[in-house]
Amino acid sequence: MLQLNVEMLKRVQGDPCRFDFLAELPPFELQGKNLSFPGPVKASLVVNSTGSALAVEGEVSGKLSLTCDRCLEHFDYSFEVPIKENYTRSTEGGGDEVVSFAGDILDITPEVIKSIILSLPMKAICREDCRGLCPSCGCNLNKDRCDCGKEDTDLRLSVLKDLIEKSSK
Ligand SMILES: [Zn+2]
Ligand SMILES: [Zn+2]
Known part of the structure; x- marks a missing residue:
């Protein structure tokens, strides 16, 4: 008090x-x-x-x-x-x-x-460059690395590859 x-x-x-x-x-x-x-x-x-x-x-x-x-x-x-x-x-x-x-x-x-x-600030952020949680797997990106981002690009690439293969046929 x-x-x-x-x-x-x-x-x-x-x-x-x-x-x-x-x-x-x-x-x-x-x-x-x-x-x-x-x-x-x-x-x-x-x-x-x-x-x-x-x-x-x-x-x-x-x-x-x-x-x-x-x-x-x-x-x-x-x-x-x-x-x-x-x-x-x-x-x-x-x-x-x-x-x-x-x-x-x-x-x-x-x-x-x-x-x-x-x-108090509107949003409480632990530090300016806090990376937050991965929206896919929920891991703390300040401490851990996950492959979610990577898989996303892989997926997009494979879709693109499919499109190219289809159009060339
Ligand atoms: Zn944080
Ligand atoms: Zn993740």
Whole structure:
């Protein structure tokens, strides 16, 4: 969980508070897929008390385990997302732009996961030159070689040969 102890910001106003730490993030679901973090994420945040609200700004970086859309292998996707969010104590009520919280612990996990989801590419590809799976036999062309492509050309050639033989008759 990405939690900030903002107790001291209750008393001191005006002085921004820096938070640099590593934290474990829980797995989350996206489009029916369960996504998890292979290790802790790094948070570098500054929290400013504006009197009525706490303004959190900074970035969170780390790795997310994804499945390649082409070869279906797992790979670590590196992300670095900006965080900019305003929080207000629940007793003061929140507006559209503000997330409310209670107590001295500010849990920014939901907003961070939202930012990570927004940063994800439309298609998750393990590497730019991923060769994917063979459409005929399903083998991973990054690791294995198959003869499917070869047979295709052989087949086309033999059809051509047949045509030539027929037309010459
Ligand atoms: Zn791949
Ligand atoms: Zn094949």
